[in-house]
Amino acid sequence: MMIAENLKKVKATLNPGVKLVAVSKFHPIAALRQAYDEGQRMFGESHVQEVLIKQQALPEDVEWHFIGHLQTNKVKQLVPFVSLIHSVDSMKLLREIDKQAQKCGRVVDVLLQIHVAAEETKFGFAPEEAMQLLQQDEWRELKHVHITGLMAMATNTEDERQVECEFEQVHQLFETMKNRFFANDATFNQLSMGMSGDYLLAQKHGSTMVRVGSLIFGERNYGSER
Ligand SMILES: *Cc1c(COP(=O)(O)O)cnc(C)c1O
Numbered sequence: 001m002m003i004a005e006n007l008k009k010v011k012a013t014l015n016p017g018v019k020l021v022a023v024s025k026f027h028p029i030a031a032l033r034q035a036y037d038e039g040q041r042m043f044g045e046s047h048v049q050e051v052l053i054k055q056q057a058l059p060e061d062v063e064w065h066f067i068g069h070l071q072t073n074k075v076k077q078l079v080p081f082v083s084l085i086h087s088v089d090s091m092k093l094l095r096e097i098d099k100q101a102q103k104c105g106r107v108v109d110v111l112l113q114i115h116v117a118a119e120e121t122k123f124g125f126a127p128e129e130a131m132q133l134l135q136q137d138e139w140r141e142l143k144h145v146h147i148t149g150l151m152a153m154a155t156n157t158e159d160e161r162q163v164e165c166e167f168e169q170v171h172q173l174f175e176t177m178k179n180r181f182f183a184n185d186a187t188f189n190q191l192s193m194g195m196s197g198d199y200l201l202a203q204k205h206g207s208t209m210v211r212v213g214s215l216i217f218g219e220r221n222y223g224s225e226r
Contacts, residue, residue, distance in 0.1 A: 004034060010216060026221065032058060036062065042062075044066075046067050047068055051066065070085065088113060099144075107146050111151040112125060116154070124153075134180075148187055149189060150190075152192070153195070167205035190209055
């Protein structure tokens with residue numbers, strides 16, 4: 001019951017049009033099913049082995065979002081069913097997704113992950129690296145991968161001004177890229193920003209997709225991650 005109530009509460013705080021990715025990593029299939037029964041369809045996972053198991057167990061109409069660091073050798077397993085990969089952090093990974101997607105006759109939607117947080121542990125392109133990637137034309141030749149926006153995480157801090165500043169930085173980058181590289185592509189329209197602790201701030205700065213885990217499913221029982 002808790003999950004259903006939590007989900008309702010979170011949804012009630014979302015701006016119109018903002019999508020909710022329920023981050024279900026490390027939570028059991030029964031927990032996902034409760035959210036599913038409440039109508040939730042987008043689930044976020046960060047480990048390939050785990051999402052493979054859950055994908056088998058849940059109905060076909062779930063949209064699986066991959067939000068964790070992705071190694072190129074695991075792309076092949078993910079590409080047949082994934083809806084959106086939020087965490088593209090290298091040209092090499094983009095090429096591999098394209099290659100595997102071509103093999104299964106798909107075009108896979110991805111976001112470029114932008115690193116703006118103060119922590120060194122977070123993956124992603126520096127803003128200028130992401131600009132450079134788009135300035136070179138190679139990505140345009142990858143016909144089986146489709147860049148639909150950006151993803152970012154803010155620093156894990158109580159300092160809301162810093163968090164807002166980082167979100168706004170990514171928002172500005174997103175607008176710049178949209179005008180410069182996607183003027184003729186209305187599908188470059190997703191800005192994935194905001195987690196349980198900061199999604200309300202992310203919404204203030206243009207987020208179109210929030211990734212909320214613990215507020216819906218409770219605390220995760222595991223060691224490290226963040
Ligand atoms: C785990 C995770 C989340 C969700 O975190 P919560 O604080 O539980 O909401 C969001 N985004 C990414 C990339 C994550 O790894």
